[in-house]
Amino acid sequence: xxxVQYMGRYKIFFIIxxxxxxxxxxxxxxxxDSFAIHQSIEIIPGIFxxxxxxxxxxxxxxxxxxxxxxxxxxxxxxxxxxxxxIVYFYYKTQDGLLTKFSLSLIAGGxxxxxxxxxxxxxxxxxxxxHWKSFHWPAFNIADSAITIGVGITIxxxxxxx
Numbered sequence: 001x002x003x004v005q006y007m008g009r010y011k012i013f014f015i016i017x018x019x020x021x022x023x024x025x026x027x028x029x030x031x032x033d034s035f036a037i038h039q040s041i042e043i044i045p046g047i048f049x050x051x052x053x054x055x056x057x058x059x060x061x062x063x064x065x066x067x068x069x070x071x072x073x074x075x076x077x078x079x080x081x082x083x084x085x086i087v088y089f090y091y092k093t094q095d096g097l098l099t100k101f102s103l104s105l106i107a108g109g110x111x112x113x114x115x116x117x118x119x120x121x122x123x124x125x126x127x128x129x130h131w132k133s134f135h136w137p138a139f140n141i142a143d144s145a146i147t148i149g150v151g152i153t154i155x156x157x158x159x160x161x
Contacts (some may be wrong), residue, residue, distance in 0.1 A: 011088050013104045014099070020108025024141040025115060028124040040128065051128040053138040056121065072121060076086030079114040083107060099156045105149030 035041075035052035042049050056071060090103045116123040125138035 010090070012100050013087075013107065015102035016101060017108040017111060020105060020142065020145045021111050021115070024109070024112030024145070027126070027141050028112075028116065031126040032124060036124075046132060047130065049128040049130070050126050051138055053125040053127050053128075054120070054122045055138070056123075068121065072117065076114065076117050079110050079117065082090035083114075085109050086110065095156055098152060102149040102152035102156060105145040106153070107148035109144070109149065112140070112145070 031050065031052050035050070037052055037054065039117045040051035056068070057075075086103050086107045090100060090107075093099050093103070113123050123140065123142075125140050125143070125145070128138045129136045141161060
């Protein structure tokens with residue numbers, strides 16, 4: 001009975017987190033299986049490519065130059081700590097469905113990238129948005145979920161109030 005109550009309270013969290021992780025891992029598997037490293041295919045000319053990249057650092061390549069052991073311990077530890085904080089905020093929030101949805105997106109993205117770090121020691125990125133010669137750093141479904149989740153969280157916690 002306790003498990004049913006626990007699952008009920010966290011049902012949205014588990015479902016959305018799982019959906020994000022599955023989408024993220026499937027798309028990364030397809031890219032790794034279909035592309036050579038650094039291979040790129042233009043999807044929307046001058047705007048969007050699929051490009052297989054491996055990022056050993058954090059967002060935007062931060063910490064990519066540090067020692068591999070430090071990077072792995074720091075980035076995996078930071079991801080686990082972030083997940084604990086997200087679960088805590090989810091548990092404590094009384095802000096409603098939109099806030100819970102946003103925290104679930106962030107958790108799903110964090111888990112997706114954490115899986116990459118544990119398995120490969122780096123994160124698989126492949127979404128390459130650019131304008132002419134300016135390229136935004138490549139990203140993935142997990143990064144997108146985190147960004148959207150953070151945006152919604154900021155909106156619901158600060159702007160909406």
